[in-house]
Amino acid sequence: xxxxxxxxxxxxxxxxxxxxxxxxxxxxxxxxxxxxxxxxxxxxxxxxxxxxxxxxxxxxxxxxxxxxxxxxxxxxxxxxxxxxxxxxxxxxxxxxxxxxxxxxxxxxxxxxxxxxxxxxxxxxxxxxxxxxxxxxxxxxxxxxxxxx
Amino acid sequence: xxxxxxxxxxxxxxxxxxxxxxxxxxxxxxxxxxxxxxxxxxxxxxxxxxxxxxxxxxxxxxxxxxxxxxxxxxxxxxxxxxxxxxxxxxxxxxxxxxxxxxxxxxxxxxxxxxxxxxxxxxxxxxxxxxxxxxxx
Numbered sequence: 001x002x003x004x005x006x007x008x009x010x011x012x013x014x015x016x017x018x019x020x021x022x023x024x025x026x027x028x029x030x031x032x033x034x035x036x037x038x039x040x041x042x043x044x045x046x047x048x049x050x051x052x053x054x055x056x057x058x059x060x061x062x063x064x065x066x067x068x069x070x071x072x073x074x075x076x077x078x079x080x081x082x083x084x085x086x087x088x089x090x091x092x093x094x095x096x097x098x099x100x101x102x103x104x105x106x107x108x109x110x111x112x113x114x115x116x117x118x119x120x121x122x123x124x125x126x127x128x129x130x131x132x133x134x135x136x137x138x139x140x141x142x143x144x145x146x147x148x
Numbered sequence: 149x150x151x152x153x154x155x156x157x158x159x160x161x162x163x164x165x166x167x168x169x170x171x172x173x174x175x176x177x178x179x180x181x182x183x184x185x186x187x188x189x190x191x192x193x194x195x196x197x198x199x200x201x202x203x204x205x206x207x208x209x210x211x212x213x214x215x216x217x218x219x220x221x222x223x224x225x226x227x228x229x230x231x232x233x234x235x236x237x238x239x240x241x242x243x244x245x246x247x248x249x250x251x252x253x254x255x256x257x258x259x260x261x262x263x264x265x266x267x268x269x270x271x272x273x274x275x276x277x278x279x280x281x282x283x284x
Contacts (some may be wrong), residue, residue, distance in 0.1 A: 033167070059168040075173055116171040125154075128164050132152040144158070147167040 001062050002050055003035045010068060011042040011050070015103035020110055020121030022136045022144065029143040031119070036062055038117060039095070044069070047085050047097045047105050051076070053115035065089065065115065089114045117147070177275040180266055189258040197252025201245045208241035 002008065017024045024030065031039055036059075040050040051066040053075075065076035066087055077088040084098035086109075096109035108123040118129045125134025128145060138144055153162055212219070215238075218229040228235075 032161075054168065054172045057168070057170045057172055059172075063173050065173070073173065113169060114171060115173070116168055118167050118169045128162070129167055130151060131162075131164055132154060133162060134153075135155045136153050136158045137156075138158045143161045146161040146163045147165075 002037045002040065002052060002064075004029075004032065004037065005035065007037070008040070008042075008050060008068065010044075010048065011040055012044075012048075013042055014099075014105050017041060017104075018106040019144070020107055020126040021124055021134045022126065023138070024144055025137065025139045027138055027140070027142075027144060031117075031145045031147060032143045033059060033117075033147045038062065038112070041097055041105065041107065043099075043102060043105075046080065047099050049078075049085060049087060049095065049097065051087060051095070051115070053089070059116065119145075177270075178273040180269045180273075186262045186265075189262045192259060195252045195255070195257040195259070197248055197255065201249035201252065204241065204248060205245035208238055208245065211241070212238050 013027065013029075014024075015026060017027065017030075019030060029037055030041065031037065036052070037050075038052050040048075042048040042050075046069055049066050049069045050064070052062040052064050053073075055061045055063045063073060065071065065073045066078060069078055069085060071078045071087075075089055079086045079088070081096075084096050086093055087095040092111055092114045093109055094111050094115060095107065097105055097107045099105040106123075110122070110126070111120040112118075113120055120127055121133075125132060127133070128147075133145075215230060215234055218234070221227055221229040
């Protein structure tokens with residue numbers, strides 16, 4: 001399980017990540033639930049994605065779906081489409097990320113609802129529960145979204 | 149509570165509550181329709197032949213122990229002081245218990261047939277993964 005104390009050794013965050021219109025600069029993490037990190041996007045020849053989903057409705061335990069951009073769970077699928085890395089859960093596109101330089105990447109499609117989190121967005125913005133999150137900038141903030 | 153963060157310089161984490169929507173990843177496998185009769189057969193445990201073999205062998209061991217003073221000479225001067233009839237009793241008794249025990253393994257019994265049905269079921273019913281829950 002990926003937690004704030006147990007990050008993958010090969011994970012290197014992007015210098016800048018455009019995350020559904022939000023600019024995360026020198027940002028090490030996108031989302032945290034307690035000390036669990038459900039999603040990481042890091043540098044690599046292709047963007048390196050780690051994704052975990054809850055195995056219970058209350059979100060106490062998590063199972064890896066994607067590890068270093070490799071699907072490790074029958075419910076997950078990873079595809080390369082037009083230079084972008086796409087992650088599917090069942091038939092739903094849950095994440096699409098494209099790196100345009102070694103240190104810069106963009107997420108323009110996100111839908112984590114099928115895997116337990118009320119978060120979805122596109123290149124115009126994010127909807128986190130009932131909250132609109134768009135075109136913000138963070139610089140050095142440790143974690144962009146903290147979920148309770 | 150703030151309902152939007154738009155075009156801001158965010159200096160602290162955006163904290164949101166109740167974000168889990170109840171969906172989760174589950175591994176499912178079809179259940180074996182265990183009846184009470186099958187449960188009783190499983191609980192009955194070892195077949196009668198095993199019990200019979202154990203009783204016979206216990207008798208042989210008891211007999212051998214009663215011959216302890218004669219067996220003692222085997223260790224002191226290396227000679228077996230048992231009479232031929234005594235040795236035969238121990239050997240034949242052990243052989244009969246082994247035959248009874250092995251016969252029990254080969255004969256059909258109800259517990260074994262239920263275990264075979266369970267094994268066949270779980271060989272066919274492979275687990276699969278599904279996204280479950282939601283509706284929160």
